[in-house]
Amino acid sequence: MYINELKTRLGADKVSQSEAELFRHSKDESSHPAIKPDVVCFPENTADIVTIMSVGDQFGISVTPYGAGSGLEGQIIPIKKGISIDFERMNKVIEFSPEDLTITVQPGITRLQLNDLTNRQGLQFPIDPGADATIGGMVATNASGTTAVKYGSMRDQVLNLEVVLATGKVIRTGTKAKKSSSGYHLSGLFAGSEGTLGIITEITLRLHGIPEHVIAARCTFDDISTCAEAATLILQSGIPVLRMELVDDKSIAAINAYGDYDIPVAHSLFFEFAGTKSGTEEEAITAEELMRELGCNHWETADTSKERTLLWKARHELGYAYSHAEGVIVTGGDVCVPISKLPEMVTFARDLVEESGLKSGIFGHVGDGNFHTIIAFDPNKPEERKRAEYTNEALAMRAIEVGGSCTGEHGVGLGKRKFQQTEHGEALEVMKQMKQMLDPKNLLNPGKIFL
Known part of the structure; x- marks a missing residue:
């Protein structure tokens, strides 16, 4: 009916x-x-x-x-x-204001579609989760990605949302101003709510200037703990990296096999420095000196657009490198921890994936303490699924124990519900009360975040 x-x-x-x-x-x-x-x-x-x-x-x-x-x-x-x-038909630009560094869009526009427009005005929307996700989906999950070390997550880019509540009432959560001390931060509440509190129909975003010059670099280390220590050293030294990615040796091998690349098979850090030409060159030189002091075995830079694209193309293909085999599906952890805990956590993750006996790897946007495990398994073999799930659960619980989160960017959805009580404690009840207030019939994306 x-x-x-x-x-x-x-x-x-x-x-x-x-x-x-x-x-x-x-x-x-x-x-x-x-x-x-x-x-x-x-x-x-x-x-x-x-x-x-x-x-x-x-x-x-x-x-x-x-x-x-x-x-x-x-x-x-x-x-x-x-x-x-x-939302594929709700993909229009409502208002583009280059002079204000803002744009208002419908939720179905994708990240690449948005940048195709803004780049013509010398502006960019910098959040890069890898996939060409919709802006609405990125807000709903508070996505981030490779540039999070500099720009943060989607929640940091949202100025205003138009939201339709469960009853059909339409509200706006902010303004076009760059900041406000007026009222509760409703934009922050709906960003990351995964469609459980309301349906996002318009989004006003911050935009940023395109840097004058960009240099990409890559270096390798003998062990993954030193690789993580190197990442923390870069941050502690105050070098304003645009991107900083850790990729372990197994993942590099998988990338090479999938894309016919010839990247040195070792625990690697990928960097990107952006700004003025002289500034980025100086930052890259300083970073190289620091990495060599820690014993890196390989350092190379790429400052042309073609070279940088090739370097990062390999990184973005990592997920497909594990999932392309027939009869295999992938799962993985997505934890975020305090920067000081990063070396011990990636070592712990390495031990976990080794113990699983499954094809697996470790990678992530370590500049903000966020990293992932990726595990390929045969869904028709229950024992393999069980080992994969145990690895994810053990990593999430350890991350929470050291003061971190069970998810840095993928969101809760179905997979991370089991960790919410442990991570949030009494605050979880406050979240449930918010859900009950805004969606008393539990019609909005039921069963996500918590039962």
Whole structure:
């Protein structure tokens, strides 16, 4: 009955029950089991979202937002079925103000689409999670990525959100001003809420100037602990790196095999320095001196766009290097710890993945204490899945023990619910109370973050 109501009020062209669409909206890139929604809606504006939420509220039907499907923790899997909202038609720019360094967009625009526009004005949106994710999905999960050491996460880039609540009411969470001391920080609340508190329909973002000059570099170390120590030394020395990535030797070998590269197989740090030409050159020289003092075996730089693209292309293909084999799926940890705990944590992670006996590796945006494990396993072999899950759980629990978080950027979704009580304690009850207040019927992406 409610599907007919959606077709009547939205228009049949915005509502689909085709088997292909139901399947596409049943899963993301995580290892969590797929669940098909009952129907997929393709809204084009905020009014359409209000209609969908009004129908959901009227009939008691759950609603799950869907961006690009590139998530890694099952956030878009509609575990209560119901309505899946696909934002691919809500991909327009609402207002672009280069002089204010701001842009307001609909949630379905992707990161690369956004930068294709802003780059023409000498501006950029710098958050880079690797995948060409939608901006709405990136806000919903508080995504970050390789540039987090300099620019932080999505929450740091959001100035204002337009949000449709579970009842269909529309609110705005901020202004276009660069800062405010007025009221509660609602933008920060909805950023990272994974669609459990409201549906984001417009996003106003900070933009940044494109640096004059960029230098990429890579160096290697004999052991992973020294590699992590080198990362902390760079930060303590005050060198303003744009990117700093750790990739272990097993992952380098996997990248080489997948992409036919010839990168030295060793524990590696990837850097990017950005700013004025003289400034970046000086930073790169200082970084090299520090790395050689720690005993790095290899140092090379790339300052042309083509060379940098090739260097980072290899890094971004890491996930595919593990997942491309037939009959294999991947899972992994996504912890963030205090910088001082980084060397011991990557060593602990290394021991865990070795013990698993599975094809695995360690990598991450270590400039902000965030790193990942990646583990490939055969889903038809329960013992392999069990070993992979144990590795992830042990890493998350240790991260929390040392004062860190079970997830630095992938979000909670389905996979990290089990750690929320341990990490947040009594604060988790406050979160549940917020959810109850804003979504009393539990219609918005139910089952995510906590049960």
